[in-house]
Structure formats: C-alpha cells, structure tokens
Amino acid sequence: MDAAVIAKPRDRILATARDLFRKHGLRGVGVDAIVEAADTNKMTLYRHFGSKDELVVACLQQIAAEASAVWDRLAADHPDDAMAQLRTWLRQGANCGGADGRGCSLANAAIELTETDHPARQFIAGFKREQRDRLAKLCRDAGVVAAETLADTLSLMVEGARVSRQTMGSDGLSSKFVASGEAVIASFVGAQNKPADAKAKARSH
16 A cells, blocks of 8 residues: 555645646646545545645745754764764755755745735745854854854845756856855854964064
C-alpha cells in the first residue's frame, strides 16, 4: 500500500497540499484537488484545518520549522566556531532554489497572497525577520562589528539569488552566490581590521 495512504489524514493532507502548492501555486490548487490527491474528503480536511487559508498557514509553518532546524545543524557541526557556521550557511544558500529550482516557498506564497492582512503573509513576514535576526546574531558571534549590515546584505543576496535562479536558471547569477557572499564577508572582516593594521604599522616605524 502507498505510504501516502497509510499516513494519518492530517499528515497526508499536509504533504499533498505542500506538493501541489509547490508545483502549481496557492491559487492554482483548490480544495477539491487536494482531497482527491490525498485520498480523503472535504469534511476531513476542514475538521483538521478549518479552511484552505489555515491549511496554507500550516504548510508554511511546517516548511519554516524545517528551515529553522538548519541553525541547530550548523551549531552541531561547527560548535564554538561562528565563522565556520556562517560560511556553511552561505554554502547551503547555494541551493537557494530548491531541488526543483522553484525558489523559496514562503517568498512565492507572499507574492501570490496580495492581501496584506492574510494570516499567511503575517506569518511569512515574522519568519523572515526571525531568520534575518538569527543571521545577525551569527555575524556578531563571528566577531563582525557591522553585524546588522552584513546580515541585511546577505539576506538580500540570498533572496535575490532565489529569484534569479527562477528567472535565469541554475547557471545564471545565482551560481555566483557563494563566491559573492564570501567576498562580502571578507570585505566586512577586512574593513574592521584595517584600522588595527594601520596602527600596528605606525608603531613599527
């Protein structure tokens, strides 16, 4: 028997909705298509989620939880080495479009949902801010003085790379993300070390 049929109804609906939303967009998939693909019915879907909007939020929350787990893996793989964690985050960002090249599911959802008060839009904004703040903390832990500015710069770069991968393909500008990010990090670190280097040279003369 197929694993999707064995799974609990709520899990099956979530997995099916995520797959369909990813392939066809939020607006391109209706409840009828979801329940048919999940081998269930509308009554079961609404019992677990209440509405399609609630299902959308639940899907995005699940995606966000998976993205947040990356930070735990960074810390576990590089304990007490924030700069190594930052550079690993950068390399992981090279897969900025996902295996299918469709980009960030949360960003894609925000583009589709034009209502600014939509619960999914509010969740996405909060999650993106949280990710940026965690990146800023990592930059501070790595000893970068202008940590907030570096975090803003890298955040904008990864969001731009995701869009570029969709518009230009994996061989486009997104393929230069890691090299560009490394150069940006080096420039921030180098800029804060220059005054110290200058003072050291002055003392040596």
